[in-house]
Amino acid sequence: MAEPIEPDLSRREFLGVLGASAALAAGCSRPDRGEIVPFDKRPAGARPGNADLYASAFQEGLSAYGVLVKTREGRPIHVQGNDKHPSCAGKTSLRAMADIMGLYDPGRLRRPLVKGRPASWDQARGRLLSDLLGARAERRPVLLMTNALLSPTRRALVAALGKALPGLKHAVREPACGGAEAAALKACYGDARRPRLRLDRAKVMLALEVELLSGDRPEEIKGFAANRGEGSMSRLYAFEAGMSLTGANADHRVPWKPSRAAALGFALARALHQSGRPLPAGVADSVLAGFDLEALAKEQGADPALLRALAEDLKRAGSSALVVAGPALPPQAHAAAFLLNTMLGAEGSTVDASISPPAEELAGDEESSRFLLEAAQGRFAAAVFWGVNPAYAFPDAALWDSSAAAIPLKARIGRTLDETARACDIVLPEHHWLESWNDFEPSSDLLLLQQPAVAPLYDTRQGDDVLLDLLRGLGGGAPLDYRSYLMERWRREVQPASSLLPFERFWSSALHDGALRREAASRPPRRLDGAAVTKLARQTGAPAASGFELILSPGANVFDGRYADNGWLQELPDPVTKLSWGNAVCVSPADAVRLGLADGDIVELSAGGVEVELPAVVQPGQAPGTLGAALGYGRRAGSVAAGVGVNLFPMLAGSGAAGLLLPDTELQKTGCRTALPFIQRHHKMEGRDIARSITLAKSRQPRLTHSKDLATLYPPRKFPKHKWAMAVDLSLCTGCQACAVSCQSENNVPVVGAERVLEGREMHWLRVDRYYEGPAENPKVLLQPMMCQQCDDAPCETVCPVAATNHSDEGLNQMAYNRCVGTRYCANNCPYKVRRFNFFEYNAQTPESRRLAFNPEVTVRPRGVMEKCTFCVQRIQEAKAAARSAGRALRDGDIEPACAAACPAGAIVFGDLKDPASRVSRLAARGRGYRVLEELGVKPSVTYLADLSNPAGDRDAS
């Protein structure tokens, strides 16, 4: 028998060593990131690890969208459209998706400030209220400046406040929306209600200088996409100065000076009249006599036959025609559009004003100037600036400064310490919309409910609650919080008398849905005032100015600057110029040659005595003699926004009443240059077969290209259960980039900043490529979303020395981030260049609060690692798990990657190629289906369907 082993250590020593090694081990391991406390009792309904969706609503400018907010463990991580919002049906503005960053903005104010010092709510409120009481006692006016309210309850609250404070002057400002359309509506219809555009009903569309297909117009994109397939094909004509997505998607795009848009409209009206369409009552035909299509075509260098075809098409389409004029155009052009729509019978069909909610009275620059002038004279006792940022966006900065100096007490309700907040005495930090209650009325048959998806992160209050509190302080009877106020109004006014449900049930079902459909009060169809149109037509003439016509438009991503603090939206390029992180003035190629300009040359714009310097971009398709530039840049405050781009609002001070169109602008080269952070730097396809476009007639011919499996040494891959694939219909895609934002949010894609974009290191997993084909004066534009093609014989996989990228048996090209050492060979060998490398530890720069927006289902990639689109593998797995627990097989449509879920056009379809009945299988077999760079033999899983165009005169189509 062996001797028992005598330990050398005594028990006491052993414990000592044990303790020391445990301490050593603890010291060597990663530091404790925080306390973990399990739920003692799990809150009802909380399912850790599962996402919850809450219905809410998002408002920007003059639109509101129903959204679903995806939360994980109580934090909102993703926003998508609410399918209960009928006209958007599950889609939403790209900014609704991106503004989740606003919730976690590290620059958010966390407590009230009084004179720049942190204060309690009681102090701040007491100070403001005492001044308001004083103003009421002295009968001095108080200024309240807000964005468009759009909410019936909020409007009621402001009205109630107006009653309690008789001197309250309310000015509604939407600085980048322009006032010409409202003015024209008011003049011609007596009511500024904006009709809904039913692009889904339109067969022939004429877009005059209007952006209908950008990512903030999901409703229009959806309607447009309804008629862009083989089955039903509309025809879109676009007459515009700058290249917009509308022009890019048009069957005929004509570079056209904005000052002549009205003349075109009236000339078309004349042509229609001559071919037998009656003029509406009150419009004298003599007034149209001066407008001649042929002469206009000659003047603008357009093809007269095209204008004749347009007139013919409009006439043939009749009530299925639609004419839209853009916000930058003068009222005359809008009147011409109204006239055409009325003559064609489009009013009530494609132009639907019957369910438009009452229009908000917007204070244009002139009216706001009047208020500020009064303020500068010391008339106002106090002013409250809620949301609006006049210190940045008011064109006449000197007037703003003098009035700000003359207002004794300025209060700010807002989320960050922005330009206006810095000028105010009291700063009241506001909830983000994801922490707020509200309702919105996008149309009179629909109410959207906004509910908080998260408890307030900081010591903030909803703006409405601040007003409500003031209302109570001023003696108006009101409930304690805005939520009760909202519910009370709903109980009183919204729940139909016929509803038998108890209010609580009614309310909770409305909250659950986020949208309430109701009977719209029937309104008589609006009537066009012929005399007003005649009057406007008389004012239409050729411009006398010799300078450039400059159109200012809200930034495609940052809007009027209120989203400029959002890194996602700054890095997302302009959909046409592909410029990120800043704005530039678009110059036509002909003018660029004449003035010796190239991309990045700094030019000086001057109009009406205002001068601004900014870089120029030579924009193919820009009409000669016109310029275009985006508003919303050049903010002076904001952790992300400050110093990005150039503020062009001051230019509006020089425009006078003309709104967003500056008819006489001078442009001068300064001789300086700057490097512009373009996301795409080469604009031609170089004759390569990348983004295909065919005419409708051609698509009906037998298939022209036959894909042939190329010889390979490797055995074909086997996919036992599923073969995931995607189909992208280029005919439906408008290039709006909603997919890119959704992808960024879903997949924790980092933002790298302008400097890194300049170096070519942007990280977008999904980009929308834009190519120009044909003459630079007016090229054809091809748009193509490009993501990982999940090739069956992926060139990236064979070259990875550590097999970090490999193939799943469901057809996915997977990345094992843990295994990646970062040789970048895979990216070199990827013909689509969709692989992105973490050149730095990008997430080390992500502020703590922004990390809350990370999707916990997706790994946050460290530096030195390659990453790329995964087809949202986390959503695939989630859907598979859900199907398994429900005891059923996966159904087609169960899985929607973030891009497909966000695409307003429904251009992206995902599914299983093993299922011959799946939508993606059927699309992949379509005649116009093709795979990009198929000849390389990599067998991509993404099928693109060639873009269809429907030009006039296309044989056996139309």
Added chain:
Amino acid sequence: MLPEVLRREPLIAGPLTAAALDEQVLSYPERRPPRAWFLAFAFTASVMCLGFALIGYTVYEGIGVWGNNRPVGWAFDIINFVFWIGIGHAGTLISAILLLFRARWRNAIARYAEAMTIFAVMTAGIFPAIHVGRPWLDFWLFPYPNQRGLWPNFRSPLMWDVFAVSTYFAVSLLFWYIGLLPDLASLRGRAKTRLRQIAYTVLSLGWRGTPEQWRHYEKAYVILAGLATGLVLSVHSVVSFDFATSLVPGWHMTIFPPYFVVGAIFAGFAMVVLVLSNVRRLMGIENLITMRHLELCNKVILGCSCLMGYSYLCEAFTAWYSMNPYIHHTFLQYVTGTYGWAGWLAVVCNVAVPQVLWSQRVRRSIPAMIGVALCVTAGMWFERFVIIVISLHHDFLPSAWHVYKPTMVDIGILLGSFGFFFTLVLLFARVLPVVATTEVKATLPGAQPEGVTHG
């Protein structure tokens, strides 16, 4: 006797005895080096330190401090790797292939050229190690048993590189070291200080110079020469597979393996000329490394230059004949695009300039040959720039095209690699015999039977 014009120039200039040769070569490591050596060492060592500091900075911050971007995933890192691996080729060619061909003129320069091979491969080896995003995980590229059961991907050309380069380094090192043994033993015999005695005793591995040892030595040397000969051809072929087996237009070419091998020998010989033309003067061994040696090297350079020209033409022809629009475009970018100057620089430096070597006067002029060698060195570096950067910056989808700009860190690390290489070259000259005395003795007058003419 051959007539005067046909008689070969002797391989050793002037009268020299075996003892004098030993004294001339072996005393060098025992003497205090001249001032010039210290100055040169101080310079190269500081450049080397700069390079290593920048490498440290890169490892700390990430690859982002370089100019690499998307689509140009590889740039200076891999250019430098290919460049330095290429430089190594001349040494192996001289020591192995010329040995097998019994070209005795190699004997005097083989030692130095081999040392340069080793140092060049060491320099090259830095780059694959540091170019990855997470260099601390480099060991994953080696097939070692692990509990995760993970193996590297043997289909990846980078994997082949790992084997090719490590084999090359191992064989070259052994070959060089075995060749050093007799000289190390001689140094041991001459050593005066204790430290030297111990060091050279250990290093010479018990060499006594017995006939038995010489027999083994000669066999081992020839076997290793045979192995190394294969490697001269295989290593750069495998390196070229990194490119040739990929899809990238401009890389996907069947001519790459021979083209790379020729280019490597070309660049390697240029470096040999560059180093030896200076070393022979500084170390006073002009009688051992004669103008004839340099002229022969220059002839190899001239021959390789013509082959490079042929390769360039072949590449152009393939690009045109392929009817492949992507390759057409890439090739046009080589000569007309943003970096067209780099393409022309490579053609001028590698093909045009070396043609002056047709003249014997140039081949035998030290300043002229240094000028040509510098041109070739720069030209070959830019050739790799052309292949790697220009091909990558315009590949299939024009939407992804982007220019590449190196940063100061890139340039600093490139300079640092030269610093590292030349520091090693200088250290070698300081501590080891730079000429293989035993081999040179075989070329001393009278060491070999003279050819006898009959009638």
